[in-house]
Amino acid sequence: METSVFFFSQIYVNHKRVYPAYSNNDFQITDNGIEALLVIPAIGAQIMFSGLQFSIELPWSKFHGNTEGQCGTCDNNRKDDCRLPNGTIDSSCPDMAHHWRVNDSCPAPPPPPPPHTCPPETICKIISSKVFERCHEVLPYIPFVLGCEFDVCNIKNPSIGCASLQSYAQQCALNGVCIDWRSATDGVCDFECNAPLVYEACGPQVEPTCDLRYNNRFIKDETQFTALSSMLWEGCYCPEGTTLLDHESHTCLPSCDICFIPNGKWKQVNESWVSGCDLCTCQSEPNLSPTVICKQLPCPIEPPVTCDQVGQVTVTETVGCCTQDKCACDVTSCPSQKHSCPVGYSQETEMGVCCPKHTCVPNPVCVFNNTEYLPGNSVPMRYCENCVCSDKLENDGKLHAIGCEPIKCDTYCPQGFELQEIPGQCCGKCVQTSCVGVYSGNLTHTIPVNGIWTPPGNKCVKFECLKIGTQFITIEARTVCPLYNPQDCIPGTEVLAPDGCCYTCIRKCNVTKESTYLQHNGCTSSKKVDMSTCQGLCQTSSWFSSKTRMIERSCSCCQEINSSKKEVEMVCPDGSKFNYSYDYIELCGCLQSKCTTVEKAVIKKLRRRR
Known part of the structure; x- marks a missing residue:
């Protein structure tokens, strides 16, 4: 079975939290852990609140015709209880309730869910059963049954009807009839109290406590609220045989003799x-x-105290809960003694009973020019000597001695560096004067500034030494030879380039023949003739020249080497004939030509297209 959800109230009066029972000249508040009851005698109002539901009891004599909204119209006519603010009557009180909202920032509640089929039997029948029979005579129950069935039929939660049963039981209690109804719901409406409190169906409105003053005020003394003090209602109370410690706690005691x-x-x-x-x-x-x-607490008797040492005075102090005399030191009464120690010594104070005794003891240091140095630290004592504070003591056995040795200078300089003297320093410094070129993996060679050097056996590599500011930079230039195959050369044209790095030759390129008719001034050859052209790829390359410090280029193209003159008979449209001579290429080769940058070549090509 599902258990009903209950809420516990926190009650504030003038923004200050109070713990019922609470009363002042205007009203009284009681709380049983389930419901909170506010009674205002001046207007005869009784307001009961239990989490999500509340009820307001108002006397007919004072409020006839003075209520509206969710309280309905106080005229003993239920037909106009669902009146809207504009005076019309709504057929549905739940719909009417949404029209009586306080103007605040709270979001509007969702519309009621659509009705669904009601179960054949609900806990609503308990209201009209013998469980509440004693209350039927003092309080009509039909409106509570209708409200219960409305909730159960529209909200899919069996325990939603507990609110209507609890509301009817509250009104019964206010009318002097207390009903034990939760036990008849088969656990659906059970209520669990916070331990150690336990649930009681019919308990006192104000539970007695161990605080007699509280009991006298809210239970025994006659006040304007006494008429309700005998009311019994459900709530959370201390178990039988125990008493509540006070109204602000949930502590139950077996005895109040505390x-x-x-x-x-x-x-x-x-x-x-x-x-x-x-x-x-x-x-x-x-x-x-x-x-x-x-x-x-009594204090023990202490023996008298005698303070007869230099600087001692008698003082009284509190120890625990008692006072006692004791000897204390007053440093202002000690003899005046100014004392300072030289460099390398520390003042050591031996305390008497109250006044100090000062002595100077040597520190484990060396002293030079009124400066202390710890053993192992360098001492700037002599030029071009390394002086260190040693662990040995001086002849007087007090301070540590200083040992000095000539500074040993390192005269070795790496390749490309020279040792140069530095004014004001004992040892010279290695200063770079040239570059070092590395070749063949681990071989080195010294190159003077602005000098160019080629490693032996490799004419294609050149090293140049440049000095920029204080930096020595070695530039390595490698000549990348164009592809060379003697079989691509015209025999006898193979030569080594002047730099001794690359081989070059006049490369072969093929003679291509094509038979065609010659055209000249509108005349055509009487027969097809063989026309020859040079076609083939020739080497072109670029490299950086360390001598000119520029990019050098080498370009060659496929050109004729040998050619001959041939003749052919030409026939004109008018029938005339004449002999025409033309050049016939016998042999082609790759010949050197003037290089043109790609950009210029492209520009020229674009201009030709235009």
């Missing part, structure tokens, strides 16, 4: 304890709550 102490705990009657400097006892008082009686 005294409250400031830390929120309690002591039993006749129990004694020490609190600060007091011995306290919980004593019973006739017709009153037990009272805490405290007396100051």
Whole structure:
């Protein structure tokens, strides 16, 4: 079975939280852990709140015709209870309720869910059953049954009807009839109280506590609220045989013969304890709550104190809860003694009873020019000597001695560097004067500034040394030879380039023949003749020249080497004939030509296209 969801109230009066029972000159608030009841005698109002539901009881004599909205119209006519603000009557009170909203920032509630088929039997029947039979005579139950069935039929939650049963039980209690109804719901409407409190169907409106003053005020004393003090209703109470400690706690005690102490705990009657400097006892008082009686703890008798040392004075101090005399030192009464120690010494103070005694003891240091140096540290004592504070003591056995040795200079300089003297320093410094070229993996060669050097056996590599500011930069230039195959050369044209790096020759390129008719001034050859052209790829390359410090280019193209003159008979449209001579290429080769940059070549090509 599902268990109903309940809410616990937090009650504030003038923005300050109060713990019922609470009362002032205007109203009284009680809370049983399930419902909170507010009674205002001046207007006869009783307001009961339990989480998501509340009820307001108003006297007919004071509020006839003075209510509207969700409270309905106080005229004993239920037909106009669903009146809207404009005066018309709505057929549905749930729909009417949404028209009586307070103007605040809260979002509008969702519309009621569509109705669905009601179960054949619901807990709503308990209201009209014998469980509430004693209340039927004092309070009509039909409206509560209708409200219960409306909730159960529109909300798919069996426990939603518990609110209507609880509301009817509340009104029964206010009319003097307390009903134990939750046990008849087969667990659907069970209520669990916070331990150690337990549920009681019919308990007092104000539960007695161990605080007699509280009991007298809210239970025994006659007040304007006494008429309701005999009302019984459901709530959370201390188990049988125990009593609530006070109205702000959920502590249940087997006996109220206790005294409250400031830390929120309690002591039993006749129990004694020490609190600060007091011995306290919980004593019973006739017709009153037990009272805490405290007396100051006695102090022991101390023997007299004699303070006869230099700088001593007698003072009185508090130890625990008692005072006692003792000897203390007054440094202002010590003899004046100014004392300072030389460099390398520390002042050591030996305390007497009250006044100090000063002595100078040597520190484990060396001293030079009024400066202390720890053993192992360098001392700038002599030029071109390395002086160090040693672990040995001087002849007087006090301070540490300083040992000096000539500074040993390193005269080795790496390749490309020279040792040069530096004014004001004992040792020279290696200064770079040239570049170092590395070749064949690990071989090196010194290159002077602005000098160019070619490694032996490799004419295609050149090293140049440049000095830019204080930086020495070695530039390595490698000549990449164009592809060379003697078989591509015309025999006898193979030569080594002047730089001794690359081989070159006049490369072969093919003679291509094509038979065609010659055209000249509108005349055509009488027969096809063989026309020859040079076609083939020739080497072109670029490289950086360390000598000119520019990009060098080498370009060659396929050109004729040998050619001959041939003749052919030409026939004109008018029938005339004549002999025409033309050049016939016998042999082609790759010949050197002037290089043109790609950009210029492209520009020229574009111009030709235009």
